[in-house]
Amino acid sequence: MANVANISFSKLIFDASWCIFLLTSLAHTQNTVVFQPSFLTTTGPRVTAFLLGNTTDISLYVRSVFPSNTTGSIEPPSCVAEDTQWVLSREQVGKTALQFQLRLDRSLLLCGDNETETDCCPQPLCVLETLQVSACVGSTPQASLLIQVKIHALLVPGNAAPENSTVIPNQIYQPLGSCPCDLTLRACDVRCCCDRDCSAEDLKLFESHCFPVPFGGQTPADPDYQCSVQSSDNSPDWFPFLCVSSPPENNPYLGLFYQGDTIPPKPGPSFQMQALSAPEPPVLYIQGSPIFTLCDQFLTIPQMVLGQCVNNAPVAFLNNFEVRCVTLLRSCPTGPYLQTQPEDLMIQVKNGQGGGVVVDVVDEEVLDVSQFISSKDAVTSLDTGLVCENVTLGLHYKFYWKENSITSITVTRTVGTIALNDSGVLTTRYSAEFLSGDFPGDPNSGNPGYQVGRPVIAGIVDMLDNDTGPIQRTLVSLWKPVSDGLCSTVETKPILFGENSTSGCLLQVSRQNLSQCDLLRETVTTLQSSLVTATYVAKRGNPDPEMLTDWVNISFMTTNSTATMEGNPNSCYGIPSHQQIHVWSLVTGMIDGIPQREILSLQVSFGLSSWAVDCGGGDVSTCVDLMETQFFPITSSVTFIDIPINTGPPKTSFQINFTEYDCNRNDICWPELAFPVTKYYTGEQYSQSLAKGLILAFFFIAASILGTPWRQIRQAWN
Template identity: 75%
Template sequence: MANVVDILFPSFNSRVFCVLLFISWAHTQNIVVFQPSYLTTTGPTVTALLLGNTSDISLNLRTVSPNNKTGSIGSPSCVAEVTQWVLTREQVGKTAVRVHLRLDKNLRLCGENETDTDCCSKPLCVLETLQVSACVGNTPQASMLIQAKIHALLVPANAGSDNKTVIPNQVYQTLGSCPCDLTFRACDVRCCCDKDCSVEELKLFVSHCLPGPFGGQVSPAPDYQCSVQSSENSPDWFPFLCVNSPAENNPYLGLFYQGDTIASKPGPSFQRPDMSAPVPVNVYVQGSPIFTSKDQYFTIPQKVLGRCVNSAPVAFLNNFNVKCVTLLHSCPTGPPLQTLPTDLRIKVKNGQGGDVTVDVIDEVATDLGQFISSTDAVASSDEQLVCGNVTLALDYKFYWKGNGITSITLTQTVGTIAFNSSVALTTRYSVEFLNGEFVSEPNSGNPGYQVGRPVIGGIVDTLGNNTGTIQRTSINFWKPVSNGLCSTAEKTQILFGENSTSGCLLPVSQQNMTQCNLLRETVASLQAALITATYVAKSGNPDPLTMTDWVNISSYIYIPVVTQNSSTAMEDTTSSCYGIQSHQHIHVWSLITGMVDGIPQRDIRALQVSYSLSSWALDCGGGDISRCVDPLETQLFPITSSVTFTDIPINTGLPKTRFQINFTEYDCDRNDVCWPELAFPITKYYTGEPYSQSLAKGLILVFFFITASILGTPWRQIRQAWN
């Protein structure tokens, strides 16, 4: 039974205001007060607040009764009595205490001959008045009256059973043939299939049974049943087209059957699933987790869904470089920020039946500027906190060959940090797989490019033996961050199949406008830094030693045609410069070369980079002439880059002749009226079935038409007229 406390206030806002007013008033007067001071409860729990200076307050509980003559309760008392209630307190603030009372008695109604005293002898179990006093020493400061009126809980004798028939889920447990049987071991009225009904009970409602199969009665036979129509009123076609089916065969037969059951599967749960033990692999393939000699995942801190995770498995041939920011209030005591070199020298399975041990190289960081970004790190007081041997970076290098790991080298960077109250520490974790001296690069498909994977670029790397190889590099475009300026903008890789446009802003002053050649070179160098590659890979897994896997990147500058009457400036002035390579456009042509497991494989056929020239002029209009007066006042000009992907059609077909282009009368694809379609289904324009079958069926129809014409009434009249 719930606790009912009735406090009448006009609204919730008024209630909160009154509570705050009580706290403020009690605090200023240095007194305590109960809120509320009187309440009525019908449940076994009571909660109230004691407001004011509660530092030296003690609580006492006793049972009181009104005076027979005056009806008053009397003054509060600091003498506690033994009651059937348990009084507890909880400090919820500096000037508030939550007072909680709980009935220490079972509210179950006693049986007839029961001798247990922990039960209610009457239905009205508790009827008493309680007084809670707040005292300082033996002096009462405030009191609260509680009128308790609690009834016993009436629990049925057969609480463990129910008189309702539980209808199980038909999918997991078979369902009976009488769905209207809802009461267990009792006759349900109008349920004629209820086995609990006697013959006498069925006679009372046998003519009013629930209709339909849900009442245990099969639906009446439909009109197409042969047993429904009589020979007198049935149509002439009925004996040939009626259906002869038994009455048990009805549309609801599948609802009530005794069939097999299937095991119930647990549904989805929001609880944390139990992680199964990792299953080690015999050999490593790209993307498979790396295991330690104890058959556990080899883990280091990584970013998962944008957040840093201290223990994330390392995947074979997957490079990464992440930074994690940790706010420290005290010195770290455990990994990954406090790790001994002996803990890092673990044995890792090499994927070929053996183990390799991580070789740890210790480095001490002298410049902490790249690791500490909080201004509070510079400690000046005597109470500064100094933390030594803090792990600042873990850089792993995995050397691999085939499907195994040959060796692992770890460079651990440690340092000593000092701060007052807190510091923001940026740590770095990286993994790099090297095949000999070459860094393993992730592919963008196998073999063709997959949508959303980076476009692979390359530059020629001439080795000492005059053997040329292609070194991978990225093809980028702008990724503005922070304030959007080109000086702070980052670069992001071009993803295959995704058209994009981005840019950054370059501040230009009048002083820069006086050096247009330098400005043009600056903008051109910014655009050229995006694409350093001279080749682009045809497929998603190119061979660096095979030149046929690469395509040259073409580049040109688009120069607009300017007429004599054009207003476009083609010469430099004191506040304008022309010929600025402000826009870079990357155009990629791709072609579908095949299918692998239903996935189209796309190859890059060509990549072209074009630059558009524009004129930049300082805007001194609108009353703001500061840019043209002050040589250091800057104006922001956009530098943009874009990428477009174009699919080359697989088969364009033979070119149409002039007759096919101009003459459309008999072209069914370009004309609403198609005369050859009138000869369905004999002509080839009918595509509903093979041409041989449509031709045979068409000839059969012609044969039937001729036969009907010869044997029909018109031919008979012709013969009669001839005779």
């Protein structure tokens, strides 16, 4: 039960800490201060709360407040110090959090009949009041917290034991207590026959229903299977061969006994709360554990939590992520993470082996920031409006790891200059990617088999001096539409192993383009061919560029270009608008229980379609104006096909239905009756287990022949 309580309390502390991180980041972005929680009810003499936000120059004041006689509302916050029976202490936690504690400065003991001391509780309800904690900057209140206090007096029994050491005698082979079922002090426990608090009249009520030994405080009797119990007169024939010879001290309750020792008491208040301890960094990183800096602080990157971006979110080891955070700008940003300098990012991170690695920063400047900012008030010209320079538009981290340690870290900082008239919506991008290796290089997608969700590795042959050289890695991609989804602004994304996907973009086509069908087909074919520029695909997730056997050729299905002439000048036939990629994979084996998947073939084909101008809906401008455009879709898809493993000829109906001798589908397994003498038993050598089994069978046959049944047969025969 103690372990369960510790786990539950640890989870509670983790959830509270996570909420504090979330609220801290929100309060910091608004440059305000808030109490967390905003209202408290306490029944103990200690109260702990947090003040989140810009806590610089903040002073805390505590006072007792009462409802107004006319309105019934609580008095407004005040920045004047008052004398109370509470002591206020504070501690700064990070840059944007302040932890404070209120402690009751009086005794909680109930006053006796002839008590002369005033520092005691005259009534069982000792303290009943409402406290108001105000956060002020100078004489101006910024936030307030109400605390409802309701504390009862501490009741101490009259015959309490003295606070000295308790000596437990030697408990070897004895219960920890002489009567384990005696759970209530100075009271008779029902069905506990060894409880000394029970009178003779009490014992008569349940003496026939006492708890079984040894928890009832009685000495356990020797079981029937002990060799010392049965005598030669009444023992069965099998008893000498199957009885157990064991001393009575060897019993399953030895785990409840131990060598007694001195246990000093731990004095402390009746009401106490465990203080929040700082997180202890792990010795070795494991998947999911937070990454720490050399200052024992979390390495944080903005992440999405509960639908909102949190600036101070810890980075978990081996957990990749990619998020986009939306921020409404009314002025140029001044704080992190929208304004970061390279020296702010070049921090030292614990590598998991007792040392540290320094984050390597690479700057990347973006000239066209239209994909990062969008608003009706945003402007594209830097000559008008408010100009914000060196705004951090993205942070892309790459962590290189080996076993349980981090070998190196690189971050690409994307900066740009934005301009806006009144306000603008800024979309920033943050990502973290963990790559296996000692130094930056080509990441693998498995070891050796492909892992689901990792990119499919492709390659092209690097020709050196007209000879075949090593294979240079590349990727097979799909369309990744952004912003307006047009093919002119489209991006690409790699194909992930085992994940089927379909995507595309829109191509603007006019009547003039449809009058030149050959040129239109060539343009669409060029767009689609840019997705697959490789000629080889890796069989496994860790291919060797020097070994051609680790790669297979990519099959390209040529499109059957129709010779049909376009009879309508407003339409074109045979447009390769859809690219289909089929990947055949197979499970080739198991390593540590993990299936190893391998690519057997990759085929690229095109689906042809007809494009024609649509003049429906009353809009005939596209049929009249040669330069009027319409949108036509260009799509790409990938499909993964698993090849089943050949498991041999199919089973007959008798093999499927007959389960009497199938140990996996039947509770009674007759083949396992002689398991120690079969080849499946690996506890010892097969020859030794067979010899011991034959000897045991001989003894059983001899016992049955010399036992009672054969003795009765011989007597009847004589």
